[in-house]
Each structure stands twice: as C-alpha cells, then as structure tokens.
Amino acid sequence: MIDLRQMRQFVAVAEALSFRRAAEQLNMSQPPLSQAIQRLEADIGAKLFHRSKRQVTLTRAGEVMLEESHRVLDQADRAVSHIRDVAHGHMGRVEIGFVLTASYELLPRVTRAFRRANPNIHVELHSMNSADMIRALQERHIDIAFLRPPLAAIEHLSMTGIYGERLAAILPEDHPLADQERVDLADLTKPLYVMVPMPGWHTPFQTRIVGVCQANGIEPEIIHDPIHLVSMIAAGMGAGIGPRTSRRLQLDGVVFRELDGVPDDLHMELAMAWRTNAASRVTTAFRETAIEVARDLYPTMDEDRPLFKDSVG
Numbered sequence: 001m002i003d004l005r006q007m008r009q010f011v012a013v014a015e016a017l018s019f020r021r022a023a024e025q026l027n028m029s030q031p032p033l034s035q036a037i038q039r040l041e042a043d044i045g046a047k048l049f050h051r052s053k054r055q056v057t058l059t060r061a062g063e064v065m066l067e068e069s070h071r072v073l074d075q076a077d078r079a080v081s082h083i084r085d086v087a088h089g090h091m092g093r094v095e096i097g098f099v100l101t102a103s104y105e106l107l108p109r110v111t112r113a114f115r116r117a118n119p120n121i122h123v124e125l126h127s128m129n130s131a132d133m134i135r136a137l138q139e140r141h142i143d144i145a146f147l148r149p150p151l152a153a154i155e156h157l158s159m160t161g162i163y164g165e166r167l168a169a170i171l172p173e174d175h176p177l178a179d180q181e182r183v184d185l186a187d188l189t190k191p192l193y194v195m196v197p198m199p200g201w202h203t204p205f206q207t208r209i210v211g212v213c214q215a216n217g218i219e220p221e222i223i224h225d226p227i228h229l230v231s232m233i234a235a236g237m238g239a240g241i242g243p244r245t246s247r248r249l250q251l252d253g254v255v256f257r258e259l260d261g262v263p264d265d266l267h268m269e270l271a272m273a274w275r276t277n278a279a280s281r282v283t284t285a286f287r288e289t290a291i292e293v294a295r296d297l298y299p300t301m302d303e304d305r306p307l308f309k310d311s312v313g
Contacts (some may be wrong), residue, residue, distance in 0.1 A: 002044070006074055010040055010065065010066075011069050012026050013049070013056070018056060019037075019055045047059050048062035094143050095126065096143070096145075097136055097137070099130060102146040106162065106245075109297060111125070113292075134273070143280075144273070144274045148205075156272070162269075162272055163294060163298040165268045165269070166267060167259050168244045168256040170241065170246065171255050172233055181257065182257060182258040185218075192218050192238060194221070212308070220241070228237075234255030272287065276288050
C-alpha cells in the first residue's frame with residue numbers, strides 16, 4: 001500500500017532527476033531514499049526510473065506516476081487545508097432549528113450577520129416545534145435551537161434566554177376596538193383565540209393565560225400556529241391574543257394593538273439551546289452572533305425584557 005510519504009519521496013526524485021539532490025531536499029541521506037524508491041517500485045510492480053551512472057530518467061510508468069502523484073498530493077493538501085479551516089471555524093455548516101415566530105424578526109437578522117462574518121459557512125434552517133427540537137439536538141440533527149422554554153434540565157444541553165415577549169391583541173380591522181391604541185382583555189369579544197406553543201410543552205404559560213382570560217369571563221380557544229391564528233382573525237372569525245412578533249405577518253384586514261389587563265410578567269419567552277458536549281467553533285460563533293443581535297434588537301421593543309441568564313442542563 002503506497003502512502004503519501006512514499007509519494008512525496010518519488011516526486012522529489014522525479015522532479016530533480018537526481019537521488020542526491022532529492023535526498024538533500026528531503027533532508028535525508030541518499031541510501032535510505034534509494035531503498036524507499038526500490039520498495040515503491042516493488043509495491044507497484046513497475047520500474048519508475050531508468051538509472052545509469054550519468055543520469056536518472058523517468059520510464060513511461062514513472063511519467064504516469066508523477067502525474068497521478070501530483071493529483072493525489074494536491075488533493076491531500078486541499079483536504080488538510082479544508083479540515084483546518086473547519087476546525088478553526090472558517091468553513092463548514094451549522095444546522096438551526098427554530099419556532100416559527102423566531103423567523104419573523106430575530107433569525108433573519110442573526111443569519112445575515114453571521115453569514116457576513118462567515119461567508120464560507122453554510123447555514124441550514126429547520127422550522128420545528130420545541131419538543132421536536134430537543135430530540136433533534138440530542139440526536140445531532142441540529143446544532144442550535146431557538147425554542148420556547150421552560151425546559152426541564154436535560155443532560156448535555158445548555159440554554160440561554162433571548163427575550164420575553166409581551167402579548168398583543170389581534171383584531172379584525174372592522175372590530176369595534178380596532179381604532180384604539182390599547183385594548184383591555186376584558187373588552188375583547190368572543191370568540192377569543194389565544195396562541196400557545198405546541199400542547200404539553202409550554203404548560204405554565206398556557207395555564208396562566210387561560211386563567212387570566214377566565215378571570216375576565218372569557219373561555220379562550222387555543223391555537224398553536226401563529227399563521228393559523230392571524231389568518232382566522234383576518235377572516236373575521238373573532239379576536240386573538242398572540243406574541244407581538246406576529247405583527248410581522250402583515251395580513252390584510254388585521255390590526256395589532258397593545259394589550260392591557262394581563263400581568264406584567266406574562267411573557268412568551270424565546271430561548272436558544274445547544275449541546276454542551278459538542279460545541280464547535282462554528283456553533284459558538286453562531287450563538288455569540290445571536291446574543292449580540294438580540295441585545296441590539298430587543299431593548300428597542302417597548303416593555304419587552306431581555307433574558308440573558310444561562311442555565312446548563
């Protein structure tokens with residue numbers, strides 16, 4: 001089996017057409033080099049050089065060997081260079097999972113900023129619910145997840161909060177309260193639809209928002225998809241409550257208003273999670289970009305609160 005060391009020794013002799021000069025270039029003595037070439041010829045089963053007292057020339061097999069050696073060595077050098085770039089975070093790919101509302105504002109800005117600084121790293125985006133993202137992280141299908149907490153402590157996963165988002169009233173444009181800048185929950189008409197992440201995942205939030213509605217004499221209907229929620233409001237099927245980022249959907253026939261009558265600390269939170277035991281330079285760079293963008297973005301949103309405390313599972 002020929003190795004790269006043998007191939008480099010052959011190329012040195014083939015280009016110098018002198019065992020002495022090739023040995024000097026390789027920083028070795030001539031006898032071991034001659035023996036190495038003899039072993040190479042034996043392994044290949046072909047004579048690579050014509051040797052005489054005055055000169056060394058390539059055989060036809062040697063000429064082909066030189067061409068192929070250059071090709072193989074160039075490819076090996078490129079492979080090593082590529083691996084080093086990946087190891088240093090200059091090339092590669094990062095797989096990102098996200099809940100839909102993260103794609104309205106945060107994720108596009110994070111992705112643009114990351115790609116500007118890392119043009120050779122491919123970013124792959126996957127829309128998923130929070131429960132599926134945890135499984136995808138554990139099974140190494142994705143590297144980073146933008147999901148909805150709270151999360152139970154999970155071994156080898158870390159999480160940092162990105163923001164806590166206040167809720168907005170979502171109304172048909174012909175709703176009696178559509179002309180007001182602020183709407184009180186108690187004044188919303190039935191049916192009232194409330195956007196809550198996937199069932200069984202965000203139970204504390206769902207329990208609180210349903211309890212607040214019931215305290216105001218309203219039995220809300222739960223919707224898990226923000227596009228579905230806003231589409232129903234646009235169709236005039238009722239009023240709704242959802243995350244303020246859903247304003248980015250910009251559907252005709254829908255208006256978004258500030259919502260009063262809910263506790264100040266009732267927010268729909270977004271967090272970023274990743275595998276603690278598999279943090280690469282690429283994933284670290286993406287996380288740092290996300291936090292930097294979020295810190296610049298969300299303090300400008302009135303009454304939204306940033307959450308940057310890390311919790312490691």
